[in-house]
Amino acid sequence: xxxxxxxxxxxxxxxxxxxxxxxxxxxxxxxxxxxxxxxxxxxxxxxxxxxxxxxxxxxxxxxxxxxxxxxxxxxxxxxxxxxxxxxxxxxxxxxxxxxxxxxxxxxxxxxxxxxxxxxxxxxxxxxxxxxxxxxxxxxxxxxxxxxxxxxxxxxxxxxxxxxxxxxxxxxxxxxxxxxxxxxxxxxxxxxxxxxxxxxxxxxxxxxxxxxxxxxxxxxxxxxxxxxxxxxxxxxxxxxxxxxxxxxxxxxxxxxxxxxxxxxxxxxxxxxxxxxxxxxxxxxxxxxxxxxxxxxxxxxxxxxxxxxxxxxxxxxxxxxxxxxxxxxxxxxxxxxxxxxxxxxxxxxxxxxxxxxxxxxxxxxxxxxxxxxxxxxxxxxxxxxxxxxxxxxxxxxxxxxxxxxxxxxxxxxxxxxxxxxxxxxxxxxxxxxxxxxxxxxxxxxxxxxxxxxxxxxxxxx
Ligand SMILES: Cc1cc2nc3c(=O)[nH]c(=O)nc-3n(C[C@H](O)[C@H](O)[C@H](O)COP(=O)(O)OP(=O)(O)OC[C@H]3O[C@@H](n4cnc5c(N)ncnc54)[C@H](O)[C@@H]3O)c2cc1C
Numbered sequence: 001x002x003x004x005x006x007x008x009x010x011x012x013x014x015x016x017x018x019x020x021x022x023x024x025x026x027x028x029x030x031x032x033x034x035x036x037x038x039x040x041x042x043x044x045x046x047x048x049x050x051x052x053x054x055x056x057x058x059x060x061x062x063x064x065x066x067x068x069x070x071x072x073x074x075x076x077x078x079x080x081x082x083x084x085x086x087x088x089x090x091x092x093x094x095x096x097x098x099x100x101x102x103x104x105x106x107x108x109x110x111x112x113x114x115x116x117x118x119x120x121x122x123x124x125x126x127x128x129x130x131x132x133x134x135x136x137x138x139x140x141x142x143x144x145x146x147x148x149x150x151x152x153x154x155x156x157x158x159x160x161x162x163x164x165x166x167x168x169x170x171x172x173x174x175x176x177x178x179x180x181x182x183x184x185x186x187x188x189x190x191x192x193x194x195x196x197x198x199x200x201x202x203x204x205x206x207x208x209x210x211x212x213x214x215x216x217x218x219x220x221x222x223x224x225x226x227x228x229x230x231x232x233x234x235x236x237x238x239x240x241x242x243x244x245x246x247x248x249x250x251x252x253x254x255x256x257x258x259x260x261x262x263x264x265x266x267x268x269x270x271x272x273x274x275x276x277x278x279x280x281x282x283x284x285x286x287x288x289x290x291x292x293x294x295x296x297x298x299x300x301x302x303x304x305x306x307x308x309x310x311x312x313x314x315x316x317x318x319x320x321x322x323x324x325x326x327x328x329x330x331x332x333x334x335x336x337x338x339x340x341x342x343x344x345x346x347x348x349x350x351x352x353x354x355x356x357x358x359x360x361x362x363x364x365x366x367x368x369x370x371x372x373x374x375x376x377x378x379x380x381x382x383x384x385x386x387x388x389x390x391x392x393x394x395x396x397x398x399x400x401x402x403x404x405x406x407x408x409x410x411x412x413x414x415x416x417x418x419x420x421x422x423x424x425x426x427x428x429x430x431x432x433x434x435x436x437x438x439x440x441x442x443x444x445x446x447x448x449x450x451x452x453x454x455x456x457x458x459x
């Protein structure tokens with residue numbers, strides 16, 4: 001009898017799938033967005049998928065995995081774009097989506113089960129006049145646990161900063177992977193141990209997240225005759241603390257033309273700022289746009305624009321998706337443009353690249369400062385060319401994460417300290433959680449010469 005059969009027997013009536021076709025499908029995430037990962041991860045598959053419905057069932061699954069020494073990879077919505085939830089060594093795929101629900105909202109904090117779809121959390125919150133501070137552009141499919149374990153920020157970061165910034169995750173209840181799984185509640189700076197660790201050091205069961213007032217957001221597209229004016233506006237808007245906003249995404253012409261749905265909205269040759277503005281700030285924003293030489297070319301209530309999707313699906317990773325509809329070879333890099341001299345850095349990179357590589361950046365807060373994230377849009381030809389772009393960005397002081405690899409350390413968004421190593425050893429003594437994604441004691445192998453993002457505080 002194989003270990004998998006023993007495992008299935010031990011977990012009793014927890015729903016299980018062993019159909020190979022389903023397993024292959026569910027063992028993928030959105031890594032195909034990266035041309036480098038497309039081939040590297042082809043064919044990786046779990047041996048069994050389990051969908052526990054309660055904390056007790058999760059505990060049963062985790063205990064049995066530890067007893068039989070089977071690899072265990074958590075999966076939320078499977079929307080991660082670096083293959084984070086692909087089981088590199090087979091074993092068990094722990095589908096968290098049946099463990100869902102909003103458990104309570106009190107004192108500006110929501111307590112939720114980690115398998116809840118992000119948008120479902122927002123629907124529950126809005127009934128009480130609140131919403132999440134930050135959501136990913138994948139909000140309709142991603143789970144809140146997957147966002148915290150695999151994501152970094154998103155819509156809302158223009159006001160609140162990145163997920164890693166203090167206060168954006170209140171608490172994480174996590175389970176260790178042992179024969180007798182333990183539950184621990186992490187608070188304060190300790191939440192950083194599990195955030196962006198890809199489920200390699202604990203399974204998140206419940207979490208507490210801060211909420212914000214729910215506004216009837218305006219989705220605005222603002223056109224500028226040149227990219228530097230657009231960038232200057234985007235940075236200034238972020239600094240304008242009295243204007244309440246949720247998204248500032250600045251995209252150079254011809255990106256608006258290549259995003260088919262926006263084709264005739266932004267005038268020829270114009271770059272666009274894609275912004276979410278609270279209704280209370282609409283008039284102030286209009287004057288601010290005029291002062292910066294821009295023109296508002298679209299202004300709709302959320303859910304009422306004619307573009308076939310909310311405007312946040314034309315920013316972040318979704319912006320790239322829109323572009324890949326026109327050419328699958330389009331790709332990009334996750335450059336973090338530091339706060340100091342931000343506009344000068346953007347202008348310097350802009351001056352170095354060919355206009356067939358238009359700039360795409362999101363502007364938001366990180367550690368209380370306004371930064372940019374993104375890169376020129378690349379048409380993937382070879383690793384060598386992509387490496388050249390990494391070097392060009394880094395030569396201008398841009399910190400580049402490797403969005404084309406699966407390892408936590410190789411990606412370079414989470415800074416690993418001795419505390420992380422100890423925590424991993426304590427929570428996952430048999431090394432079963434999402435194996436291959438966070439290995440210590442080995443040289444970091446990089447397929448690109450990235451040096452990773454830099455922050456003042458580890459985590
Ligand atoms: C088009 C596109 C746009 C995107 N936009 C954004 C964006 O705006 N902001 C952003 O941050 N990211 C973005 N991403 C990346 C991804 O959507 C986010 O990381 C997302 O929130 C992941 O949630 P998920 O439930 O799909 O997680 P999954 O893909 O299922 O998992 C992500 C990681 O978390 C782990 N995990 C899942 N659940 C748990 C749990 N309960 N306990 C422990 N570990 C767990 C998995 O093992 C995996 O390593 C985007 C991706 C795509 C393809």
